[in-house]
Amino acid sequence: MLYDCNLKIYNSLNVQSNFNFGIFLLFVLEGNVLISINGKRKLYEANDLILINDLDRYSIITEHNTLIASLYFSRPELDHLFHFEKRYCINTSNLDFSLLKSKIIKSISSYINKRNLEQRSFLEFSNEIAMILHTFRVADYNHFYFNYSEIMKDMINAINFMDENYKQKLCISKIARKILMNERRFSKEIKKFAGKKYQDLLKQLRLSHSTYDLIYTSKKLVHIATDNGFTNESGFIEAFKKIYKITPGKFRRQIKNDKHLAIHNRKTKLVKDLSKVSNIINKLVHGNLENVIMDINTKSVVKKPIVAPSFLMYITNVNTLTNHFQQSKLLALRRETGQFGLLFSHKIVNSMYLEKGERNKLIDQMFSFSLERQFEISFEIKFDSNKNDKNMIKKFEKFLIYLADCTYYYGNRNFKFYVDASIQEFMSISKIVHKYFKDTELILLLDKHNNYLASRMGHCINDSSVSYRMKYDTSFDKELTSIVNINPSLNILYQPKSPNKMDSLISIFNWSIQTDMKVIYIIDDSWLDSMIPSQTSALVIKEREQYANSQYQLLELLSMLMKLRGEVLFFNENVLITYYLYEFQILVMPNNKKSGIFHQRLNINQVNVEEIECRKRDLIIKSNQFAHQDEDTIYSNQSLNEVEIINNKDNLIVQFYSTADVIRHIYIKKKIN
The missing domain is CATH 1.10.10.60 (Homeodomain-like)
Structure with a gap:
C-alpha cells in the first residue's frame, strides 16, 4: 500500500491489514465502513471521523456504494513540514473532533473546487488540519504508554x-x-x-x-x-x-497531476464524478447548524461608551505623499474611513537628518501636502546606538528647526513624536523637542521586551504619555492584559506584518472592547495601492491579485470598526451591539467554534421604534489566508446572507446566520419620513 500524501476520495476502500507510520484520517461521507484498529472492530457510519494513530495496526472493509475521504500524513511530512519533532502520536481522548471534522469538510470543499487545476499543493488543503493535530500530539511517551506492557x-x-x-x-x-x-x-x-x-x-x-x-x-x-x-x-x-x-x-x-491510485487492489476505486461528493459536503455544512437565542434588555444593561479604534498610515516611502496618484488614493481612503493620521517611519526621519535635508524638494512637497490637507502628523524617532550621539542630536535639532519653519508657513501645528528609546534617551530628546515645540506630545514606545518596565511605571513621564506597540503578533496575551489592568491609561499600538492577518485584528478589537482600551492600528503605506480599488488595478500582475484582495479586505474591516459609535449595549465573543440615539449597529464576528453555521436570534427588549430601515454589509474572509469569494460552496445558498428584522411593540428581533469565515455588519436606524 502506497500513500501519496494527498487527499483522496474513494468509492470503496479496502485494506486487508497494515501497520501505520504516521497519522491516517478517514471521513465517511456515505455508507458504512468496518474498521479494525489494533484488533478492535467497529462499524462506522456517514459523518463519522476516524483517526488511525502512529504505530497502529488496522484493516478497512467498505461496501460497494460507500464514499470515504482519506488523508495521510507520513512521519517525514510531520517532521519536515509541520515540526512534530518525532512525536507523532495523537491523544484522541483530548482531541477536538468537531473542530477537526469542520476543517476536513473545508479541505474537501477546496479540493473539489480546485480539482481541474493541473497541479495542486497538498499543503494548501491540509495545513490547518496538521496544525490541529500538532496541538494534541503526545509530548511525553512514557506517560502516554504507562498502561502498555x-x-x-x-x-x-x-x-x-x-x-x-x-x-x-x-x-x-x-x-x-x-x-x-x-x-x-x-x-x-x-x-x-x-x-x-x-x-x-x-x-x-x-x-x-x-x-x-x-x-x-x-x-x-x-x-x-x-x-x-x-x-x-x-x-x-x-x-x-x-x-x-x-x-x-x-x-x-x-x-x-493527482493521477496516482494510492491503494492497489480490485476492491478499491477512486471517485471519478465529484458532483455527488459536492452535494454531500453542502448538506454536511448546512446540516451542522446551531441555533443561538439571546435576550437583551436595554433598560437593565450597564452601558459603556464604545472605544472605537483609529489608525495611522505608516509612511516608509516619500512617493506616497509626493506622487499625485498616491495622494488621490490617500484622500480617497480618508473619505472612506474618516480622519486618520500619518506616522513617518524612523527611516524617513533619519533621511532628513542629512546635510541640507531641509532643502530637498521632495521633502518640501511631502510636508506641504500633509499640512495643507490637515493630516495629523507623527514621527517615529529611533537613534542608532552605534553612531555618535552628539552628531545625531545636532542633525535632529536641524530637523526640528525645519519643522518650526513649516509651521510658520502653514500655521501653528502640534506634532507627535513616538520615541523608541531608553528612558534616559527619551528624557534628553524631550528637552530638545520642547525647546522648539512647547505643546508637542512625546510618547515613549515600549514593546514585549519591556513588559517588566510597562507593568511597573506610570502611564506618563513628566506629562509625556507611554504607548505599548504590538508588532507582528497575532493576539494579546494574558501578560499584556495584566499590564493594562495596572496601567489602564497605557496607549496600545498594533502593527500587523501583512494585511491578511484578519483574525488577529478581530481578536485585538474584541480585546479592546473587553478591556475598554483604545487601540491604534498602524497600516503600512505599501498596502495603499490595493486598499483603494481603481482603474489601474487591472495592471496588477496575477501573482499579486490574492495579496491585493486581502489589502482591500483590511480597508473594509477598518471602515466597519471606525464607524461604530455610541454606547455598548451588548458584547460577547461573537456579537457586539452599539446604540446611538435611534441607531443600532450589530457587528457579528466569525464564530469561534469554526464548525458549521450559527443561526442567531437577538431579542432586544424595551425598544420603542415605529419604523426602521436596515443596511447590511458582509465581509468574507479566511483566517490568515487569502480570500476568494467565489471559491467556497458554503456561501452558495443565498438564504445564509439574509437578515430578518421583526419590529414588535417594545421589542426588536434580529435574526441572521454567522459562520467562521464571515464578518457581518448590520445597521438599523429609525426611519425618518
Whole structure:
C-alpha cells in the first residue's frame, strides 16, 4: 500500500491489514465502513471521523456504494513540514473532533473546487488540519504508554530507533541488543506487534522516507536510494515496484497531476464524478447548524461608551505623499474611513537628518501636502546606538528647526513624536523637542521586551504619555492584559506584518472592547495601492491579485470598526451591539467554534421604534489566508446572507446566520419620513 500524501476520495476502500507510520484520517461521507484498529472492530457510519494513530495496526472493509475521504500524513511530512519533532502520536481522548471534522469538510470543499487545476499543493488543503493535530500530539511517551506492557514499550522503542537510523545498515541483532532482548525473541515479538517481519518493516520505513523525497524534492533516484538506506538505485526501484506495483519515476510524474491510485487492489476505486461528493459536503455544512437565542434588555444593561479604534498610515516611502496618484488614493481612503493620521517611519526621519535635508524638494512637497490637507502628523524617532550621539542630536535639532519653519508657513501645528528609546534617551530628546515645540506630545514606545518596565511605571513621564506597540503578533496575551489592568491609561499600538492577518485584528478589537482600551492600528503605506480599488488595478500582475484582495479586505474591516459609535449595549465573543440615539449597529464576528453555521436570534427588549430601515454589509474572509469569494460552496445558498428584522411593540428581533469565515455588519436606524 502506497500513500501519496494527498487527499483522496474513494468509492470503496479496502485494506486487508497494515501497520501505520504516521497519522491516517478517514471521513465517511456515505455508507458504512468496518474498521479494525489494533484488533478492535467497529462499524462506522456517514459523518463519522476516524483517526488511525502512529504505530497502529488496522484493516478497512467498505461496501460497494460507500464514499470515504482519506488523508495521510507520513512521519517525514510531520517532521519536515509541520515540526512534530518525532512525536507523532495523537491523544484522541483530548482531541477536538468537531473542530477537526469542520476543517476536513473545508479541505474537501477546496479540493473539489480546485480539482481541474493541473497541479495542486497538498499543503494548501491540509495545513490547518496538521496544525490541529500538532496541538494534541503526545509530548511525553512514557506517560502516554504507562498502561502498555513492557514488551509493547520495547517494540515501540525499537521501531523509533529504526526510524531514526534508517539510513544506516541495521541488522536485527543490533536492534535486539538495543532493547536488551535476544534476536530470536525480538523477531517473534516484532512480527506479533507490527504484523510483518523485521526486514519488511525496515523496508517500509525506508520507502516511506524515499516517497517523501520523490514528492517534495528534485533529487535523482540514485541519490534518493543511497540517502534512504538502499545499497543502489536498482535495488530501490525493485523494492518500490514489488510493493507498490509502480516504478518511482512513474509515481513522481503521476503525483504532480493527482493521477496516482494510492491503494492497489480490485476492491478499491477512486471517485471519478465529484458532483455527488459536492452535494454531500453542502448538506454536511448546512446540516451542522446551531441555533443561538439571546435576550437583551436595554433598560437593565450597564452601558459603556464604545472605544472605537483609529489608525495611522505608516509612511516608509516619500512617493506616497509626493506622487499625485498616491495622494488621490490617500484622500480617497480618508473619505472612506474618516480622519486618520500619518506616522513617518524612523527611516524617513533619519533621511532628513542629512546635510541640507531641509532643502530637498521632495521633502518640501511631502510636508506641504500633509499640512495643507490637515493630516495629523507623527514621527517615529529611533537613534542608532552605534553612531555618535552628539552628531545625531545636532542633525535632529536641524530637523526640528525645519519643522518650526513649516509651521510658520502653514500655521501653528502640534506634532507627535513616538520615541523608541531608553528612558534616559527619551528624557534628553524631550528637552530638545520642547525647546522648539512647547505643546508637542512625546510618547515613549515600549514593546514585549519591556513588559517588566510597562507593568511597573506610570502611564506618563513628566506629562509625556507611554504607548505599548504590538508588532507582528497575532493576539494579546494574558501578560499584556495584566499590564493594562495596572496601567489602564497605557496607549496600545498594533502593527500587523501583512494585511491578511484578519483574525488577529478581530481578536485585538474584541480585546479592546473587553478591556475598554483604545487601540491604534498602524497600516503600512505599501498596502495603499490595493486598499483603494481603481482603474489601474487591472495592471496588477496575477501573482499579486490574492495579496491585493486581502489589502482591500483590511480597508473594509477598518471602515466597519471606525464607524461604530455610541454606547455598548451588548458584547460577547461573537456579537457586539452599539446604540446611538435611534441607531443600532450589530457587528457579528466569525464564530469561534469554526464548525458549521450559527443561526442567531437577538431579542432586544424595551425598544420603542415605529419604523426602521436596515443596511447590511458582509465581509468574507479566511483566517490568515487569502480570500476568494467565489471559491467556497458554503456561501452558495443565498438564504445564509439574509437578515430578518421583526419590529414588535417594545421589542426588536434580529435574526441572521454567522459562520467562521464571515464578518457581518448590520445597521438599523429609525426611519425618518
